[in-house]
Amino acid sequence: MADVTYRDSVAEGIAREMRRDPAVVCLGEDIGAAGGVFKTTVGLFEEFGPERVWDTPISEQAIVGAAMGAAMTGMRPVAEIMFSDFLACCWDYLANEIPKVRYMTGGQVTVPLVVRTANGGGLGFGAQHSQAVENWALTVPGLKIAAPSTPADVVGLMASAVRSDDPVVFFEHKGLLASKGAPAPDDHVVPFGEAAVVREGGDVTLVALASTVPLALTAAERLAADDGVAAEVLDLRTLIPLDVAAVLRSLERTSRLVVVEENPYQGGWGGTVVSVVADEGFELLDAPVRRVAGANVPLPFADALEDQVIPTVDKVVDAVRSLTTY
Amino acid sequence: MADVTYRDSVAEGIAREMRRDPAVVCLGEDIGAAGGVFKTTVGLFEEFGPERVWDTPISEQAIVGAAMGAAMTGMRPVAEIMFSDFLACCWDYLANEIPKVRYMTGGQVTVPLVVRTANGGGLGFGAQHSQAVENWALTVPGLKIAAPSTPADVVGLMASAVRSDDPVVFFEHKGLLASKGAPAPDDHVVPFGEAAVVREGGDVTLVALASTVPLALTAAERLAADDGVAAEVLDLRTLIPLDVAAVLRSLERTSRLVVVEENPYQGGWGGTVVSVVADEGFELLDAPVRRVAGANVPLPFADALEDQVIPTVDKVVDAVRSLTTY
Amino acid sequence: MTDATAATGLLALHETMAVIRRTEKAAHDLFMSGLVKGTTHLAAGHEAVAVGARAALRDGDYAFATYRGHHHAIAWGATPEECLAELMQRSTGLNKAKGGSMHLTKAGSGMLGSYAIVGAHLPMAVGAAWSARLRGTDQVAVAFFGDGATNIGAFHEALNLAAVWRLPVLFVCENNFYMEYTPIGSVTAAEHPAAGRAPSYGLPAEVVDGNDVVTVRDAVARAAQRARAGDGPTVLEAHTYRHYGHSRTDPAKYRPDGELERWLERDPLTVSAQRLREAGTSDDDIKAAEDRAAGVVDEAVAAARAAPEADLSEAFTDVWADGGAAWRT
């Protein structure tokens, strides 16, 4: 079958779930007839109509708050927050309401919803439209977090997200929208909490997520070609549940770890991965652990400046070299 | 001089700066005649009057947004967000506006403000009023972050915070408000980015912040008495700038690290500290690194349940023992 | 409805209000004696709003409340014992001692939670109403909130969305004239913090006596009828007063002299007793209802005291729908 885009796979993943389950409804800004500013909801309005695909005002709190109320009362809403930066405008719902209500009511209510959002940089959108903020979500116990790197995973993880009885934040990477890959098979479901070994290798483990997966793969190819270094690349696919078992398994063979993450180094998800490794995997390590992460600065507009501060293939290659020569 | 409370030191610290600099003004909910719900602004309204101490509506976005606008135009606002959980209601300002505007304008504007907030648990306030959210702030490059553990540090760090030309999030720990300590000397200024060695010891380094400082100290005393283990306790005092140099210096002697943090393990600040250590301090380590952090659950109401999920002296002692017998 | 059935109905409301009042008194006393921890925001004085609203609504309708929500929980069927056990951190608590006073929830009867971030639950109620519409039921959702909540952004977003989508949701403001220790007028650019804002969303609004359970019931009934008829949301602003301070040990010194006394003359229980007498209910019957209420609460206190402490293993349940808390492999 012909390759499909990551972008089209978003709409495809949602459509499959909407066909399966009438409780699935979408809401967000310009997601209806307009098909979304990233064209990730194209076709949904046409297929499912205005009672299943709802355009909203610019009211991020109302969008996610309403999704929560609907999820508590029998629906499975899929809410779009256009850019992940705007999660800050409804952070109370993500941080304080949605992830806590089940626990604080002693299990009386359940919140099966998905908040989808376009995440990450690399497109020159500047400081307020380019952030990788999966680490924000990671600070909050009670949220599941998915961040696919391929078209098939978009569909498969979307299936798991929508079917999950737990709230899911679903990060669609802006920089990957135009990328292509094999289409998802019918009924494709990728379970949460299972990292994918997307490249095998015995010298060093590269742990990646979303946009940094292709980047780590390119770096691995270059390291193989130029240095004869065999890098194993793990795609975490979800941050919660976090498949640290897969990381530790890989380290048993490679003994060297580089985490490649787009969010800033300070407070980035790599810190959580590294701290589990530095505790439970300490004896496996033969070298320091490195994190290739976003720089601790806001994201600049100019492409050349943005390259300075987000992970690049060069930076990954350099980090690995510093370990293999260790 | 008689000991003073941490609570009174907050008002004292602000008052000193207000006396020194007429550009310092306060705003927040019930901070005026009422003296704040935590009584941390008692006396300010009486001394400085309604033109320097402003009661606001329940409008966290307007509070912090207005503070930003005022800071850009010549004032040094000190904004109170009553409970740190409510930072979620104005997160856009903390995440996207305040920390980025200087950078994205190419240095055209400066935002000298302080957002003060009551942080942390241990008082049975439940899931939405008990969080330690210093890790939220850590995810955002461009914010300075202070979290004092003693009355004198409250005053000294407040002085640095208010005088800083950079935005500062100032976490006052609810569980410490009633605690007492030596009063701050006149003109006391504690610089940002300098961890304090609050207890010396050669066997293990405990890195702590705010509420976990007294906890680490108590654990250290018990370890000394029961196990003959000499724990060094570092109080980071600020998360940004982060004094990792002090941590690495201490590890040169102790070779063992336990980070004690109240925020949840997932996405907690300890991950950032540990990842620097696992990289730059790898050769110093003789044992796995452990983090005693909040559990990855919302905070439960009942005291006994809360104890299960936040760091306690017992948990710190156990973690250290697991390393010293390593 | 005959006068007699009306009176019987009203006596039941009076009794529920008495149960709430007595529960609040018990909560206060238990807090003072150290048996209730954390914080409480008592609703004594606000009873008529919760009880009147519940009386006008149907089983299956949804309610969302605030940290000051004991009265809504009880009006929606939570027992005083469940509530007090929660406050006393007992394993028999309404929320298994994981919520506390600020989060009382009785989801089984549609009371979908008490939320402690001001204003946050208004969009949730909008969502529940949207859900009712999507599922084709005629349920309505009601959000109870304070006067202070009308100044936060979520209020604005909720009212606008509900109006645009014409959803069956009721916004019921319990205007007790204070936002914590601050008179609401000093921080609000509208004389009627809730009702005064309704026109800017094209919504109908009423300002009602929140201390008269019958007035509240009738106003809510009208609003619910409009909502079920597809005519969209209504804003109700019920004027009332809290008898205790804002929370915990607040002595409410910021109140002007005589203000509390004036409001106590219009205590919701006094008002309903008066109405009952006018409808022909005897003082003995009223007293009997109040005694039953007192008895229920006294037994609840005893039962809650005797109940086992919170179960420690509960700290690690209920994060996820599978009941657990696992975050990693």
Place this chain on the structure above:
Amino acid sequence: MTDATAATGLLALHETMAVIRRTEKAAHDLFMSGLVKGTTHLAAGHEAVAVGARAALRDGDYAFATYRGHHHAIAWGATPEECLAELMQRSTGLNKAKGGSMHLTKAGSGMLGSYAIVGAHLPMAVGAAWSARLRGTDQVAVAFFGDGATNIGAFHEALNLAAVWRLPVLFVCENNFYMEYTPIGSVTAAEHPAAGRAPSYGLPAEVVDGNDVVTVRDAVARAAQRARAGDGPTVLEAHTYRHYGHSRTDPAKYRPDGELERWLERDPLTVSAQRLREAGTSDDDIKAAEDRAAGVVDEAVAAARAAPEADLSEAFTDVWADGGAAWRT
């Protein structure tokens, strides 16, 4: 003011509007040819609001704008060269190529930034006005925002706080009838998204022709006068229309047939040219002004093209007030 000076003044405004228009055209063309990256939100059609407002205000007054802010930046004195260099990622850019189209800022002349999170800058403007009052100056602050911004919580909080504190702030809505691709009426519960909400904060409001620079100038002058007199904020809703799509390559297919054409008849430049002619300005003088504008922008394009690329070391400056980016020891 004599007719002649009025006409001279108006000709200057016309010329500034022409500069903006030409700059937007250049930005569009440069985007299409790949020389402008990221995104742009062009303000062609909105010129009269920015230019009229600036004309009514004084040096030292503050302005806060949105991602659609080229016109405000230029009205506040940014040169087309600085702006285009920014869009083209040149080191000579207004924000050193660190901001981009959405964040044009000319702080030196009081234009304190363009913000790309809808509504976020309204509270900032309130704060700048508060600051003016605290410092005892008679400065005013103005926030420009779109119709879509009136549905977000920050709008509500800002208007209420400004009203309660009676601050010298002007809320100027550029109602272009679209929130991105969605007609504003379909998501807003008020016919006049901004002006219709003002009464609920007790604020005066006017709906004005946003394509007539004189009308805008006069309305803003009235509002500024009220603000400086201590009479608090005003809401102005200026009706206008954007000539391009919402952003980048949006072809704006969602517009009904003929809508753009109808608005083009009321193009702000057509309206001001008409006014100029009525005031006795010759067609030659008008053309000369427009030619000067074209010349300035053409030179700006050439200069921006020739300017050096962004300086890579700038990636690590300007985080902190000391100029640096150090986060650790």
